[in-house]
Amino acid sequence: MEERFEYLEHTADAKFRAYGKTIEEAFENAAFAMFNVMIDTDTVVNEVSQEIELNSEDIEALLFNWLSELLFVFEVENLVFGKFIVDRVEQDEVGWHIYAKAVGEEIDLSKHKFDTEVKAATYNDMRIEQISDGWMIQATVDT
Amino acid sequence: MSEENETSVFDVLKKINDNAWEVPVGFKPGMNVPGRIFVSESLLHLLDMGTLDQVANVAILPGIQRYSMAMPDAHLGYGFPIGGVAAFDKHSGIISPGGVGFDINCGVRLIRSNLTEQDVRPKLSGLLDELFEVIPTGVGSKGRLKVSDAELDDIFVHGVQWAVDNGYGVKADIGHCESKGQMSGADPSTVSLRARKRGRPQIGTLGSGNHFLEVQYIDKIYDEEAASAMGLREGQVTFMIHCGSRGAGHQICTDHLQVLAQASKKYGIPLPDKQLACAPAQSKEAQDYFKAMVCAANYAWVNRHVIMHWTREVFERHFAADHGDLGLDLVYDVAHNIAKLEEHKINGKNTEVYVHRKGATRAFPPGHPDLPEDYLVVGQPVLIPGSMGTPSYVLCSTEDSMDISFGSACHGAGRVMSRKHAKKELIGEDIRDELSSRGILVRATQPSLIAEEAPAVYKSSSEVVDVVHDLGIARKVARLLPMGVIKG
Numbered sequence: 001m002e003e004r005f006e007y008l009e010h011t012a013d014a015k016f017r018a019y020g021k022t023i024e025e026a027f028e029n030a031a032f033a034m035f036n037v038m039i040d041t042d043t044v045v046n047e048v049s050q051e052i053e054l055n056s057e058d059i060e061a062l063l064f065n066w067l068s069e070l071l072f073v074f075e076v077e078n079l080v081f082g083k084f085i086v087d088r089v090e091q092d093e094v095g096w097h098i099y100a101k102a103v104g105e106e107i108d109l110s111k112h113k114f115d116t117e118v119k120a121a122t123y124n125d126m127r128i129e130q131i132s133d134g135w136m137i138q139a140t141v142d143t
Numbered sequence: 144m145s146e147e148n149e150t151s152v153f154d155v156l157k158k159i160n161d162n163a164w165e166v167p168v169g170f171k172p173g174m175n176v177p178g179r180i181f182v183s184e185s186l187l188h189l190l191d192m193g194t195l196d197q198v199a200n201v202a203i204l205p206g207i208q209r210y211s212m213a214m215p216d217a218h219l220g221y222g223f224p225i226g227g228v229a230a231f232d233k234h235s236g237i238i239s240p241g242g243v244g245f246d247i248n249c250g251v252r253l254i255r256s257n258l259t260e261q262d263v264r265p266k267l268s269g270l271l272d273e274l275f276e277v278i279p280t281g282v283g284s285k286g287r288l289k290v291s292d293a294e295l296d297d298i299f300v301h302g303v304q305w306a307v308d309n310g311y312g313v314k315a316d317i318g319h320c321e322s323k324g325q326m327s328g329a330d331p332s333t334v335s336l337r338a339r340k341r342g343r344p345q346i347g348t349l350g351s352g353n354h355f356l357e358v359q360y361i362d363k364i365y366d367e368e369a370a371s372a373m374g375l376r377e378g379q380v381t382f383m384i385h386c387g388s389r390g391a392g393h394q395i396c397t398d399h400l401q402v403l404a405q406a407s408k409k410y411g412i413p414l415p416d417k418q419l420a421c422a423p424a425q426s427k428e429a430q431d432y433f434k435a436m437v438c439a440a441n442y443a444w445v446n447r448h449v450i451m452h453w454t455r456e457v458f459e460r461h462f463a464a465d466h467g468d469l470g471l472d473l474v475y476d477v478a479h480n481i482a483k484l485e486e487h488k489i490n491g492k493n494t495e496v497y498v499h500r501k502g503a504t505r506a507f508p509p510g511h512p513d514l515p516e517d518y519l520v521v522g523q524p525v526l527i528p529g530s531m532g533t534p535s536y537v538l539c540s541t542e543d544s545m546d547i548s549f550g551s552a553c554h555g556a557g558r559v560m561s562r563k564h565a566k567k568e569l570i571g572e573d574i575r576d577e578l579s580s581r582g583i584l585v586r587a588t589q590p591s592l593i594a595e596e597a598p599a600v601y602k603s604s605s606e607v608v609d610v611v612h613d614l615g616i617a618r619k620v621a622r623l624l625p626m627g628v629i630k631g
Contacts, residue, residue: 007563009561009563009564010219010561011191011218011219011225011558011559011560011561012218012219012220012225012558012561013220013221014562014563038282057405060404060417061401061404061405064400064401064404065401068397071393072337072341072394075341075390076337076340076341078283107283109281109283109284112283113589113591114281114282114351114588114589115562115566115589115591115592115595116282116351116352116562116592116595117281117282117350117351117352117631119245119246119393120245120393120396120397121397122221122222122245122418123221123222123400123404123416123417123418123420124220124221124222124416124417124418125221125416126417140221142221142244142245142246142393143352143562
């Protein structure tokens with residue numbers, strides 16, 4: 001798989017497809033796609049790591065939760081991320097779970113050049129699908 | 144997504160009149176009412192099938208009354224289209240955060256002055272520099288105002304009243320905010336700790352995206368009587384503030400959307416788009432969301448109020464007079480992302496409905512009990528911001544607005560080009576220079592943000608406003624031209 005993610009046309013918001021050989025990699029790339037709406041994540045130094053563990057009723061809710069949680073930590077902890085490591089996405093009898101780390105650094109406005117802020121993740125036209133060589137995630141975020 | 148659909152909007156829509164088009168029941172299975180799109184034929188060419196699809200999706204939700212509407216500035220959103228309006232019966236209907244959006248009570252306010260364009264022009268650059276310095280803008284900016292948790296509760300419940308009690312703004316401002324800047328029914332216990340954490344440091348921050356503070360002057364008056372009721376006259380300088388409830392509102396929507404996504408399943412409500420997650424209006428899940436939404440709405444009014452207060456201070460310093468002498472009075476403040484319980488006449492009967500306006504402005508007619516005394520005769524002011532380089536408009540609502548559109552009008556020009564596209568096609572520095580050569584100064588955290596919000600990415604504000612005027616929802620009162628703008 002060549003591309004980690006690609007943006008689709010959307011008049012007001014940002015819509016993307018993220019790919020991965022595994023569901024974990026697709027979740028990582030969905031996070032990259034979302035953060036790259038705001039900033040070139042290659043400019044972020046990866047020195048602080050934040051553990052993220054979430055539980056949700058279904059896989060769509062887990063994706064919504066994952067993206068929402070990253071935005072929450074970004075804003076409240078004043079951290080911007082350049083790397084996402086998803087260890088496991090798994091399902092058991094109570095629901096879906098993600099065990100992950102977001103890695104980055106403290107926001108420094110003199111150095112980090114932000115474009116428009118992502119306000120929130122949405123459920124709009126969300127798709128999580130198995131494709132021939134892995135997984136595809138489609139999501140829209142509110143900008 | 145409407146995959147390479149060959150059908151055009153003209154094949155689907157039925158013409159009602161020059162500015163109203165129907166999406167027939169049956170366009171999508173399960174529609175309870177038709178869709179109604181308020182656009183002129185020329186604006187219709189800018190409408191895509193995705194927007195039509197979203198109008199139809201809303202028509203599928205239980206208890207919707209009369210029709211699922213889209214205002215002339217409508218475009219693709221998530222859940223509801225932007226510019227979407229729908230009323231749901233208080234008892235048989237639903238409440239959906241998808242009909243409000245994440246930026247709860249994003250809205251606009253207009254402040255007039257005694258200053259003329261000639262007074263301000265020579266000082267404009269310094270004025271904008273200081274406004275940009277004083278009002279936190281953009282991603283990662285924190286407010287200057289520190290509030291405690293108890294004060295945050297007060298803000299959630301009392302809105303603008305809290306601001307005025309604490310020295311931000313004056314008493315006369317209160318009546319000139321929609322719902323007096325203090326919607327009733329707030330319950331802070333429905334607001335999560337997470338939303339509080341995001342909301343606490345952000346009061347008095349503009350945010351980013353299409354939010355702005357603009358210095359303008361009035362170049363044209365269309366309606367002398369209404370203009371005089373609003374204290375507006377030709378040549379006068381005004382300023383306009385556009386922002387919302389920041390992280391507090393975003394998190395409140397996020398939290399309750401998760402609850403309502405599960406509630407939709409529990410109540411067996413079929414969802415054409417999961418972002419339309421909802422619950423029966425009187426259920427605990429829906430009411431809890433509504434109470435939290437009211438908290439965010441009141442927070443947003445405080446946010447705009449505090450920004451107005453700081454702007455007044457900057458004007459006071461630059462013109463060495465206090466804001467009373469400068470006549471910096473609040474003309475009006477409107478919400479454009481909100482749900483409200485209102486009474487409307489349906490089939491000749493007064494009915495209580497939850498009206499959802501997502502990217503749409505309330506437009507209540509003359510004599511409506513919710514209006515302040517000074518606007519009872521002329522009707523509610525409707526404020527329509529243009530884009531960075533195009534005019535904004537003040538309108539006043541007419542008698543017919545309730546019947547035509549549940550007392551609703553458009554909220555802006557409406558985007559036509561995506562941000563991604565804009566950043567690729569347009570160069571922020573060029574647009575800044577072009578605007579500057581026309582006498583419009585821009586201060587922004589990033590040149591790319593100017594590209595994302597360039598005039599070319601929006602429909603013509605004049606054309607959008609003409610539809611509202613011609614339909615008879617609201618009458619044009621004044622046109623405002625931009626002089627300078629700050630953006631996050």
